[in-house]
Amino acid sequence: ADVFTYDPGFTSTASCESKITFIDGDAGILLHRGYPIDQLAEKSSFLEVCYLLLHGELPNAAEAEEFEKTITYHTMLHEQFDRFFQGFRRDAHPMAIMVGAVGALSAFYHDSTNVEDPEQRMISSHRLIAKMPTIAARAFKYFRGQPFVHPRNDLSYAENFLRMCFSVPAEDWVPNPVLTRAMDRIFILHADHEQNASTSTVRLAGSSGANPFACIAAGIACLWGPSHGGANEEALNMLKEIGTVDRIPEYVQGVKDRRYRLMGFGHRVYKNYDPRATVMQKTCHEVLAEVGHSDDPLLKVAMELEKIALSDPYFIERKLYPNVDFYSGITLRALGFPAEMFTVLFAVARTVGWIAQWKEMIEDPLQKIGRPRQIYTGAPKRDYTAISKR
Ligand code: CMC
Numbered sequence: 001a002d003v004f005t006y007d008p009g010f011t012s013t014a015s016c017e018s019k020i021t022f023i024d025g026d027a028g029i030l031l032h033r034g035y036p037i038d039q040l041a042e043k044s045s046f047l048e049v050c051y052l053l054l055h056g057e058l059p060n061a062a063e064a065e066e067f068e069k070t071i072t073y074h075t076m077l078h079e080q081f082d083r084f085f086q087g088f089r090r091d092a093h094p095m096a097i098m099v100g101a102v103g104a105l106s107a108f109y110h111d112s113t114n115v116e117d118p119e120q121r122m123i124s125s126h127r128l129i130a131k132m133p134t135i136a137a138r139a140f141k142y143f144r145g146q147p148f149v150h151p152r153n154d155l156s157y158a159e160n161f162l163r164m165c166f167s168v169p170a171e172d173w174v175p176n177p178v179l180t181r182a183m184d185r186i187f188i189l190h191a192d193h194e195q196n197a198s199t200s201t202v203r204l205a206g207s208s209g210a211n212p213f214a215c216i217a218a219g220i221a222c223l224w225g226p227s228h229g230g231a232n233e234e235a236l237n238m239l240k241e242i243g244t245v246d247r248i249p250e251y252v253q254g255v256k257d258r259r260y261r262l263m264g265f266g267h268r269v270y271k272n273y274d275p276r277a278t279v280m281q282k283t284c285h286e287v288l289a290e291v292g293h294s295d296d297p298l299l300k301v302a303m304e305l306e307k308i309a310l311s312d313p314y315f316i317e318r319k320l321y322p323n324v325d326f327y328s329g330i331t332l333r334a335l336g337f338p339a340e341m342f343t344v345l346f347a348v349a350r351t352v353g354w355i356a357q358w359k360e361m362i363e364d365p366l367q368k369i370g371r372p373r374q375i376y377t378g379a380p381k382r383d384y385t386a387i388s389k390r
Pocket of ligand 1: 009196226227228229230231255260261262263264265266267268269318320323324325
């Protein structure tokens with residue numbers, strides 16, 4: 001019989017070659033197309049990072065302008081989408097809506113099924129990057145029971161998104177620039193992260209030749225889990241549950257007794273620190289100061305929890321550090337989002353990473369349908385017994 005390497009959780013299996021993102025987990029380094037994440041978060045914009053991930057290079061001024069024009073051109077949703085939204089329960093979790101709505105895009109763009117055509121692949125990529133904020137904002141408005149706000153193409157990507165979420169139709173309102181910059185930075189921090197669970201899901205789904213909207217819907221489904229993108233929602237719930245600094249030791253003891261995990265802590269690849277968490281912590285302080293919540297009790301709990309965990313042998317031995325999701329919840333809450341929207345925002349940002357990885361896979365001549373093998377541990381061959389004899 002064939003013998004296969006058993007690698008649960010793929011901790012030591014490379015599934016592809018990639019030129020998009022580099023991570024050195026021991027050194028806490030994250031590079032997109034060679035550029036360090038802290039520099040991109042500080043100096044770039046989300047749309048520029050999208051271009052970089054998709055095309056391999058930063059755009060020059062003309063390319064940046066053209067790209068922005070192309071993305072804004074595709075921000076609208078088909079009118080029939082409204083009816084689709086109305087089919088959901090009004091208290092549906094926005095991530096449930098995202099899985100359905102993004103998958104349903106393939107019903108609107110039949111040309112996307114032609115994944116062999118490079119031009120179609122690029123149009124689908126642009127459509128996805130452009131429509132994700134609109135779909136996410138609609139999911140949010142639906143969840144809130146408020147009327148949808150149409151995209152405004154004269155605004156930046158983050159500005160338009162915040163406006164669609166927090167404004168009412170026809171209102172002349174644009175978000176605060178500090179908060180807009182923070183939103184953009186949060187998008188940059190989540191744009192790609194090489195072969196994580198959702199990206200591997202997108203690649204695996206795409207390896208069969210499935211259309212990109214269906215593949216991204218599969219990625220969103222995977223992202224929803226609390227061990228992955230769902231961790232930001234869980235991290236905030238955890239901070240709320242702890243509530244006050246004096247309850248931290250008791251909570252940490254529960255983690256050590258393995259009753260639950262510290263959400264927003266630990267990472268499969270980062271065993272030193274998560275460079276995204278460093279930027280996120282800084283962004284968190286900036287946002288809280290801007291909205292006048294610097295004394296947010298949850299921030300106090302988070303900072304104290306981090307301090308206690310980082311000096312505790314349990315966490316030191318296991319190399320558990322705060323990850324990007326630890327401070328993102330408090331930040332997003334201060335921006336005005338409820339916890340149910342946190343993973344949706346992650347999905348909006350990660351779409352470019354998913355689609356860049358999907359394109360790279362299709363364009364790689366060595367890639368074939370993903371088909372892991374298994375170690376069979378079930379019953380040996382046996383004969384069927386009639387029901388009367390069982
Ligand atoms: N709290 C307490 N203990 C933990 C944690 C945690 N958050 N994470 C790992 N451990 C312990 C775990 O119990 C194990 O201990 P032992 O060796 O004694 O059994 C050891 O650390 C190794 O854990 P593992 O489960 O083998 O590690 P992994 O690489 O498979 O898991 C992880 C990575 C991210 C799933 C995990 O750290 C985790 O569940 N963290 C909490 C959820 C979270 O914050 N996820 C977001 C990740 S970053 C953004 C994203 O990818 O979406």
